[in-house]
Amino acid sequence: MCAMKYADPAPSLLRYRFERLWLKPSVRRTVRLWLPLAVVAGGIWMAAHNPAVQGATQQGWNALRDTVAARPELQVDTLEFPDVSPDLQAQIQALVPLDLPKSAIDLKVADIKAAIETLDAVKQAEVRITGNGTLEIRALERRPVLVWRDGSMLRLVDETGHKVAELARRNARPDLPLIAGKGADAAVAEAMKLFETAAPIAPRLRGFVRVGERRWDVVLDRGQTIMLPENGAITALRHVLELHKADDLLNRDIIVVDMRNPDRPVLRLTETAIEELRRLRAKVRGEDA
Amino acid sequence: MMTPSLFEMQREMRQRREAAVKRGVVGILDIGTSKVVCLVLQFAPNLNTEPSVSGHVTIPSMGAFRVIGVGTTRSRGVRFGEISVMDETERAIRTAVQRAQKMAGTRVDDVIVSFAGGRPRSYGLGGEVQVENGEVSERDIGHAMAACDVPPYGEDRQPIHAMPVAYTLDHEAGLSDPRGMVGSRLAVDMHMLTVNDTVVQNLLHCVGRCDLEVAGLAVSSFASGISTLVENEQELGAACIDMGAGATGISIFIKKQLIYADAVRLGGDHITNDIRQGLQVPQDVAERIKTLHGGLLATGADDREMIEVPNPMAQWDNDRRHVSRSDLIGVMRPRVEEILEEVRDRLDAAGFEELPHQQIVLTGGSSQIPGLDDVAARILGRRVRIGPPLRVRGLPQMASGPGFAAAVGLALHASFPQDECWDFEMPADRIGTRKMRRAFRWFRNNW
Numbered sequence: 001m002c003a004m005k006y007a008d009p010a011p012s013l014l015r016y017r018f019e020r021l022w023l024k025p026s027v028r029r030t031v032r033l034w035l036p037l038a039v040v041a042g043g044i045w046m047a048a049h050n051p052a053v054q055g056a057t058q059q060g061w062n063a064l065r066d067t068v069a070a071r072p073e074l075q076v077d078t079l080e081f082p083d084v085s086p087d088l089q090a091q092i093q094a095l096v097p098l099d100l101p102k103s104a105i106d107l108k109v110a111d112i113k114a115a116i117e118t119l120d121a122v123k124q125a126e127v128r129i130t131g132n133g134t135l136e137i138r139a140l141e142r143r144p145v146l147v148w149r150d151g152s153m154l155r156l157v158d159e160t161g162h163k164v165a166e167l168a169r170r171n172a173r174p175d176l177p178l179i180a181g182k183g184a185d186a187a188v189a190e191a192m193k194l195f196e197t198a199a200p201i202a203p204r205l206r207g208f209v210r211v212g213e214r215r216w217d218v219v220l221d222r223g224q225t226i227m228l229p230e231n232g233a234i235t236a237l238r239h240v241l242e243l244h245k246a247d248d249l250l251n252r253d254i255i256v257v258d259m260r261n262p263d264r265p266v267l268r269l270t271e272t273a274i275e276e277l278r279r280l281r282a283k284v285r286g287e288d289a
Numbered sequence: 290m291m292t293p294s295l296f297e298m299q300r301e302m303r304q305r306r307e308a309a310v311k312r313g314v315v316g317i318l319d320i321g322t323s324k325v326v327c328l329v330l331q332f333a334p335n336l337n338t339e340p341s342v343s344g345h346v347t348i349p350s351m352g353a354f355r356v357i358g359v360g361t362t363r364s365r366g367v368r369f370g371e372i373s374v375m376d377e378t379e380r381a382i383r384t385a386v387q388r389a390q391k392m393a394g395t396r397v398d399d400v401i402v403s404f405a406g407g408r409p410r411s412y413g414l415g416g417e418v419q420v421e422n423g424e425v426s427e428r429d430i431g432h433a434m435a436a437c438d439v440p441p442y443g444e445d446r447q448p449i450h451a452m453p454v455a456y457t458l459d460h461e462a463g464l465s466d467p468r469g470m471v472g473s474r475l476a477v478d479m480h481m482l483t484v485n486d487t488v489v490q491n492l493l494h495c496v497g498r499c500d501l502e503v504a505g506l507a508v509s510s511f512a513s514g515i516s517t518l519v520e521n522e523q524e525l526g527a528a529c530i531d532m533g534a535g536a537t538g539i540s541i542f543i544k545k546q547l548i549y550a551d552a553v554r555l556g557g558d559h560i561t562n563d564i565r566q567g568l569q570v571p572q573d574v575a576e577r578i579k580t581l582h583g584g585l586l587a588t589g590a591d592d593r594e595m596i597e598v599p600n601p602m603a604q605w606d607n608d609r610r611h612v613s614r615s616d617l618i619g620v621m622r623p624r625v626e627e628i629l630e631e632v633r634d635r636l637d638a639a640g641f642e643e644l645p646h647q648q649i650v651l652t653g654g655s656s657q658i659p660g661l662d663d664v665a666a667r668i669l670g671r672r673v674r675i676g677p678p679l680r681v682r683g684l685p686q687m688a689s690g691p692g693f694a695a696a697v698g699l700a701l702h703a704s705f706p707q708d709e710c711w712d713f714e715m716p717a718d719r720i721g722t723r724k725m726r727r728a729f730r731w732f733r734n735n736w
Binding site for chain 1: 362380381383384386387390391394395396499500
């Protein structure tokens with residue numbers, strides 16, 4: 001009798017239970033999707049927090065960057081300043097040290113632009129790398145319109161009151177009007193208008209003084225001053241000029257024309273003028289007496 | 290008293306089955322003597338849900354199912370359709386379930402179990418009750434069923450099926466569904482089937498050990514009847530003989546209701562045993578000879594057809610024995626005749642002759658013996674046919690033979706469950722007293 005031994009086809013209880021568990025959709029999804037995802041995420045997280053890996057990554061990255069930066073296509077070797085004055089060119093080159101040739105990747109164009117725009121003389125700068133390895137810098141210079149005497153300093157100021165350059169002597173720019181006083185730079189526009197208005201007396205004009213950061217005094221030669229009000233300074237000045245035109249006011253013996261109250265102009269005479277006035281009045285009274 | 294517990298258990302199974310059908314996957318487990326079959330059914334979401342007559346008892350019209358997994362394995366540790374070795378049976382169930390699950394690709398949690406053994410015994414009960422509100426309601430039917438006087442079926446037995454067969458309302462007999470009808474006296478004829486309690490408990494325990502939930506229990510002869518009898522036969526009256534390996538089940542249907550079920554504890558294994566003894570061959574060889582060459586009608590040609598039989602005492606390779614096929618038939622036929630005679634006795638005792646239409650359908654693995662229909666017609670004396678089960682969707686060819694009648698029937702039963710006694714609301718007084726008694730017992734035990 002040949003007793004053949006057949007293998008038991010029945011699954012063991014453990015295997016049976018495992019297969020039933022495996023047939024649960026949630027278990028399958030967990031094992032097939034979430035578990036690998038969790039392992040991968042965990043691995044990445046651990047690698048990211050490992051200093052050795054971080055160092056290696058940084059090195060590799062730097063090396064890659066260097067190779068890219070060394071490409072001849074990215075080399076910038078010439079510097080051009082179309083329509084920038086030589087004086088400003090020198091300033092710019094002193095401010096932004098550019099040791100060309102350099103890679104376009106290493107050039108921070110925005111930084112260069114910001115650095116150039118910190119220059120007083122530059123209103124707006126434009127920096128760009130053109131295709132054939134040229135760094136092109138354009139700068140819109142500020143145009144000085146006034147000379148501002150701030151204490152012992154003489155400064156050139158543009159129409160917004162921004163400083164353009166320093167001036168050694170007033171005579172260097174006799175064509176520009178002079179302003180003085182604290183806070184004068186904040187009211188440059190008004191000063192310019194006053195300067196335009198004062199054109200008839202331009203030869204006699206010495207400058208404008210800002211008083212109390214509030215109002216202007218027009219200073220003429222011979223120590224004459226026209227005190228203008230805070231509001232309506234232009235009108236007041238015109239008023240004075242009309243008076244001058246009609247009565248030759250400013251050529252008379254007057255120190256101050258006080259227009260601070262526009263309705264009631266006040267004149268201050270010189271000492272001699274006052275004495276003369278008294279003498280004349282006394283004479284008139286004597287004649288009367 | 291075991292009855293209340295089984296009542297609750299059946300009700301629980303019913304709920305579990307409905308839940309499982311709603312979820313979409315139900316397992317079918319037919320534990321037979323020769324093989325364990327597991328089918329995995331996939332139910333379509335309720336496509337054709339009809340509103341049921343009342344809200345309480347739903348008549349699930351969920352016919353749309355397909356078989357998505359089949360697992361079959363040789364059964365071990367089962368004798369006469371009853372579990373004799375728990376471990377072996379458990380392993381066989383695990384194998385079948387695992388195969389079916391693998392094929393289906395889904396997990397099965399709820400299974401409906403059928404078995405052949407347990408010595409089923411049928412009882413016809415009758416109960417009569419006054420209709421409460423003129424119109425017959427669920428409650429009235431429940432009351433009528435509760436009014437049935439239950440014969441003493443023995444302490445060691447449990448009702449496994451209790452189905453209302455026909456109702457009589459006043460003088461109108463033979464109603465199949467009196468719900469909503471108007472009358473005053475409602476009588477119910479109930480068919481109750483009891484089986485051995487130990488057998489059922491063992492079975493439930495064994496299935497439970499495989500991590501499965503039992504969502505229904507059925508006697509396999511009942512399930513075979515559902516799948517093999519065509520509608521006409523079920524309506525007019527027919528008997529289904531499920532010739533299994535360890536037991537031969539009998540079920541009689543009329544008006545689409547099971548009215549009698551029984552089992553003869555004889556089957557194909559006994560034929561194999563006879564061959565084993567008669568031809569002096571080992572069990573597996575006997576089984577093989579039976580399957581390949583077996584027959585029941587000898588002709589002259591069979592005398593000359595020699596079957597090679599391995600000689601257990603063979604000294605050299607070509608020392609063979611030869612047996613003629615007529616000898617084999619001579620061994621097999623008396624046992625088949627014995628089985629069929631036993632079946633005839635049971636049918637006679639059940640009063641099958643009084644039915645208007647007496648079709649007999651043979652099914653089960655042993656019904657595939659050639660010539661069985663002739664022998665059966667000679668012994669049972671009526672119209673006999675051999676019937677493979679109904680084709681259901683998705684069932685592979687391999688699993689559509691007569692041997693799978695019970696499994697297929699169970700699948701059909703799962704999709705069209707018949708009303709059972711426990712589907713109806715029982716009168717409150719019974720349940721109430723039991724609850725009171727339980728509460729009282731708890732109080733006494735704990736204080």
